[in-house]
Amino acid sequence: MKIAVVILNWNGVTLLEQFLPSILQFSSEAIVYVADNASTDNSISFVTAHFPTVQIVKNDSNFGFAQGYNEALKHIDADIFALVNSDIEVTENWLVPIIETFEKESRIAIIQPKILDYKNKDYFEYAGAAGGFIDKYGYPYCRGRIFETVEKDKGQYDDDCEIFWASGACFFIRSSVYKELKGFDDDFFAHQEEIDLCWRAVNKGYGIKYNHKSVVYHVGGATLQQGNPKKTFLNFRNSLLMLTKNLPKEKLYLVLFSRMLLDGLAGIQFIFKGKFSHFTAILKAHASFYSLLSNTYKKRGLFQSKKYYNTKSIVYNYYLKAGKVFVK
Template identity: 25%
Template sequence: MTDQAGMTDPTADPPPTADPTADAASAQNSPPAQSGTPVATVVIVNWNGAHLLPACLDGIAKQETSFAFETWVVDNASSDGSRELLAERYPWVRVVASERNLGFAGGNNLALRQVTTPYAVLVNNDAIPEPTWLAALLAPFDEPGGRHLGATTGKVVFLPRFLRIRLHTSTFVPGPQDSRELGVRVSSVTVDGREALREVLWEKLTYGAEGPAKNPYFWTRGDGELCVPIPDGGPVTLGFTWAAESRKQVILSWDGPTGAADGGRAELAVGPESATVSLTVGGEAPRVDVINNVGGIVLADGYGADRGYQQVDTGQFDQSEDVFTACGNGMAMRSSLGHELGWFDDAFFLYYEDTDLSWRIRARGYTIRYVPGAVLRHIHSASSVEWSPLFVFHTDRNRLLMLTKDATATLALSAVLRYPVTTASIAVRTMRQAWRARSRPAVRPTLLRLRVCGSYLRLLPTMLRARRQIGATAAERRGSLQSWLVSR
């Protein structure tokens, strides 16, 4: 369930990207070399992504295939010159124009409902395909057993390469209302002077983003690993702006070159006042690829997740295998099946629409195959900021909508009934904390969850009708499908 490119969060910083003009001249008159009847239609949803499209489309133009394919860009009412850029530099791309932002689900559907090629292929505008991506993604449909395949999904890795850093420091527990063991509070990370806080991969070290969406910070654990995006070759200077509950030391360490017994190590000070420290990492430090998605999973409590998320790519996912869900960024699907299913659910707008569609593909008795050779490089959170109000609203609501449509009644009811109970618990805890601190309560998280409840209830009759239709056409029972769900 990766970032979806049909909607951009207005709080997001501009993502790192190559110069949009770098390959424009060579790309504008260089459509993919192909002949014959198109086998696939590649669909890209765009909203104010003029800074992202050149790298994506130049990657499409370089695809090495033995078959012809079409490339369509759905423009979700962009106001940044995206359509002008497409007309000027990429005349071989068909533009499907929308007069309003339909999100990732509705934007894709605007094109998908017009597709006549045997296969439809989806890619985000903030992703760059390797030259063999499309050929690898479609190959399994022609292999033995391919007639049972409903969709394929590839390997998505983060665009930059990373320095893998281990952190160690002493911890403290804030108090009875917060039992976390906290290390240091990081509010900025720079790479050669450029802010990179949003691009750092924190999954194995922190408790997630906190604070306002425009100025987030992260509390670390006492031990863990972070991956910092750094350029290839040459030394790099890293800066950390941080604070802690008291004066103490933080040890950072990283691997040395391949075959070396030791890597680098730095012991840095931190204290109650926010301060910036810096260190230089030699050019010989290894850069690694980090996985964004290698197919999707659904946890036993109904939450969707990216398989392999933020794992360093060491070849552990280099074997093709069946997975429960496909990622909307880099999936191929039989068009005939997509038309039968109605493609994505327009009501989802963005997030969980690919998980919902995958669940319905499997309910029809088809399988979904992970293809490790179909590689995309993806800009992390270029299109939406994780844990922003936009992100939280759609992930919370759409998870409940998906379970209402696709899961067993037991799982769906459990998740739906738990949500308002948790909302009430959060509200009570917030009021108690504010009363003790004699401060104004932070009501926005509770209000956001109430918005989720209201939107869910408004859409509930539609989802129940969809549930009955899915059940009437299913080739595999809901209980059987839930054998794929993974325990936490």
């Protein structure tokens, strides 16, 4: 299989200097690309000078994660796209088990490796951990990470199971499926676009898998820190967009209404914590959602799977039942 490892970059020369060497060292099966979102630092000249085997794809503007990859991948020919954050350290033979799964299981369209914390390598990393799921109301969580609780890797998720979504931090997808689904949704800009793409793949009958034999380490928060109000805006807005596109019709309106109430409670919580900028971010997220609602509804596919969630309410389980770890 022809594999393209594609690293989306925006003003990330320091990260490229730190993490490109491991990718080049352990990715002999692939061609490595840097897709640059119109950086204003010396990223391109640095890569050209120090890593001449890396292919460069230049975008005209900073399109964010979603459109940034959509634009770049138009210029890359491969059977498998490996979309890798610039703050990922890979390990020896990380591509081999991924290739084997794609070759053996034709229904599997998307794969995620085990994602551990670069800063604390015995623990899972927040963005992806051991594979993603969502609850009935569209709240994402992972095996190994539920809300702010991150588990130590004790081998408890050393199984290659089907999951609902794969982390955009290290995301493998068949190029044919990527093109069939028309890639990420440009309106998302960044955050949860990978969950939306996975949900659309599930609605088309494809499978998504976690492979524990492929291991990477992720720094996390290199572009937008967890406490950034813009991240709050994108997460709340994009979650509502995703629900509108992918929920089965008989659940759409009730779940959306419930989510908006829950978003209101989250906003009140931010007020009590003195995080007024995050409360404002939720208001802006809802306003943006309403402005995009008509166009987003038109993006709904012909079929929406009724089996999309693993847990009815992760909020209830986590905060009221003390369910801090993943339970199948």
